[in-house]
Amino acid sequence: MNFSVSEENYIKSIYRLQQQQEVVNTNSLAQELNTRAASVTDMLKKLQLKKLLDYEKYRGFKLNAAGNKIALTIVRRHRLWEYFLVTKLGFEWDKVHAIAEELEHVSSIELIQRLDSFLDHPQTDPHGDPIPDVHGKFTPIKQLNLGEIPEKKSVIVSSVSNQSSEMLELLNHNNIKIGTGLRVIKRFAFDGSIEIKVNKQATCILSEQVSKNIFVYHD
Amino acid sequence: MNFSVSEENYIKSIYRLQQQQEVVNTNSLAQELNTRAASVTDMLKKLQLKKLLDYEKYRGFKLNAAGNKIALTIVRRHRLWEYFLVTKLGFEWDKVHAIAEELEHVSSIELIQRLDSFLDHPQTDPHGDPIPDVHGKFTPIKQLNLGEIPEKKSVIVSSVSNQSSEMLELLNHNNIKIGTGLRVIKRFAFDGSIEIKVNKQATCILSEQVSKNIFVYHD
DNA sequence: CTTTAAATTTAGGTAAACCTAAAAAAATGT
DNA sequence: ACATTTTTTTAGGTTTACCTAAATTTAAAG
Numbered sequence: 001m002n003f004s005v006s007e008e009n010y011i012k013s014i015y016r017l018q019q020q021q022e023v024v025n026t027n028s029l030a031q032e033l034n035t036r037a038a039s040v041t042d043m044l045k046k047l048q049l050k051k052l053l054d055y056e057k058y059r060g061f062k063l064n065a066a067g068n069k070i071a072l073t074i075v076r077r078h079r080l081w082e083y084f085l086v087t088k089l090g091f092e093w094d095k096v097h098a099i100a101e102e103l104e105h106v107s108s109i110e111l112i113q114r115l116d117s118f119l120d121h122p123q124t125d126p127h128g129d130p131i132p133d134v135h136g137k138f139t140p141i142k143q144l145n146l147g148e149i150p151e152k153k154s155v156i157v158s159s160v161s162n163q164s165s166e167m168l169e170l171l172n173h174n175n176i177k178i179g180t181g182l183r184v185i186k187r188f189a190f191d192g193s194i195e196i197k198v199n200k201q202a203t204c205i206l207s208e209q210v211s212k213n214i215f216v217y218h219d
Numbered sequence: 220m221n222f223s224v225s226e227e228n229y230i231k232s233i234y235r236l237q238q239q240q241e242v243v244n245t246n247s248l249a250q251e252l253n254t255r256a257a258s259v260t261d262m263l264k265k266l267q268l269k270k271l272l273d274y275e276k277y278r279g280f281k282l283n284a285a286g287n288k289i290a291l292t293i294v295r296r297h298r299l300w301e302y303f304l305v306t307k308l309g310f311e312w313d314k315v316h317a318i319a320e321e322l323e324h325v326s327s328i329e330l331i332q333r334l335d336s337f338l339d340h341p342q343t344d345p346h347g348d349p350i351p352d353v354h355g356k357f358t359p360i361k362q363l364n365l366g367e368i369p370e371k372k373s374v375i376v377s378s379v380s381n382q383s384s385e386m387l388e389l390l391n392h393n394n395i396k397i398g399t400g401l402r403v404i405k406r407f408a409f410d411g412s413i414e415i416k417v418n419k420q421a422t423c424i425l426s427e428q429v430s431k432n433i434f435v436y437h438d
Numbered sequence: 439c440t441t442t443a444a445a446t447t448t449a450g451g452t453a454a455a456c457c458t459a460a461a462a463a464a465a466t467g468t
Numbered sequence: 469a470c471a472t473t474t475t476t477t478t479a480g481g482t483t484t485a486c487c488t489a490a491a492t493t494t495a496a497a498g
């Protein structure tokens with residue numbers, strides 16, 4: 001079956017929210033998509049009609065197996081294009097999200113197959129997120145939230161969940177990228193901010209809001 | 220200014236028709252876009268309002284300077300993507316048109332700049348058509364129509380104007396591609412078909428309809 | 439020079455994807 | 469338990485890009 005750009009964006013956003021909350025609600029999806037709750041309800045009906053969604057009025061909704069599969073092909077396209085933009089065209093990793101957001105809707109199956117080969121079947125995108133294979137399978141990296149790493153622990157940055165330009169600009173400023181080694185020096189109970197050492201060199205302070213969006217794995 | 224996918228497709232089609240006819244008419248544009256005359260009229264008003272079009276009711280229309288410039292940036296994007304698909308992803312030259320048709324609407328200026336550099340600033344697309352530069356400039360190759368080449372003349376294929384899969388399949392079958400040497404053996408007055416020798420080897424017959432869509436330059 | 443035919447535009451309507459405002463259901467506080 | 473707040477849905481409207489059918493303009497033919 002074939003989906004409109006709007007439908008694909010809804011599917012992708014529902015998928016993303018499901019990583020955090022088992023069942024998604026109308027308002028959070030509206031916020032995610034920069035639209036209004038009433039518009040979301042309209043689209044939910046449509047996606048339910050197309051049998052991609054488990055949806056009970058007033059009770060929330062989630063993608064079913066079919067919906068999940070489609071979400072994963074969109075995620076796959078998005079992350080392959082991001083990888084292309086960074087490794088082949090030389091974009092900075094914080095500039096690719098918006099462009100990949102457009103490219104991901106070009107739906108030729110052969111295009112994505114060939115792009116994948118051309119890029120030598122990359123496993124993760126420039127933000128460290130895994131790229132699903134043709135069947136939607138991927139090995140999730142067991143990631144820990146930087147906001148929960150205790151003092152004196154050393155870790156390596158694996159991915160960043162909030163990919164806004166503002167967020168990534170801040171990370172760039174502090175020389176933090178995928179693969180960077182971090183060590184938590186001090187944790188401030190007052191506001192949840194943490195002091196960290198970056199690559200065994202400079203130290204910096206990250207707000208709780210920032211550290212919650214950084215995922216890491218053990219050194 | 221920013222244009223919808225529909226607007227861009229109209230602009231591109233008007234540009235293409237203008238290569239053949241100075242002033243474009245509603246019906247031929249409707250046919251080109253696989254839509255109805257009434258829909259075309261709707262869009263003409265819109266494009267005129269946006270000051271991209273010289274349009275006189277019932278009298279035909281053409282792109283003005285602003286419209287032309289936009290057409291050329293779309294053509295540039297389309298041809299760069301076609302070049303990418305063939306040289307980097309290994310697509311056959313007759314399979315890329317539809318995909319480039321989607322990719323061309325991704326509008327990031329930086330994307331196209333970087334793609335152009337990545338491809339080493341190609342001058343022509345896989346069909347032999349010149350790729351306009353950032354300013355819309357390109358050097359048109361002086362091309363002759365194969366349908367008008369006299370008997371016993373040898374020429375080289377420079378481009379193909381009808382890029383339908385069917386047309387290109389036929390050319391592939393006869394081993395004709397950009398750069399192929401052709402010699403007109405005989406011209407049949409009855410139906411305008413011609414007998415040609417391909418690469419000094421096999422001979423084949425091309426209908427007038429086909430030969431009219433092949434452009435060549437002197438050997 | 440009028441009649442007919444062809445091309446084009448207008449009028450009015452549809453579907454997709456949005457919106458605001460009001461109604462309905464669910465959650466919350468006392 | 470019931471009133472209030474929050475969340476969600478419904479009702480009805482807008483815009484874009486289509487459509488058909490009818491009216492208008494231009495071109496062609498006798």
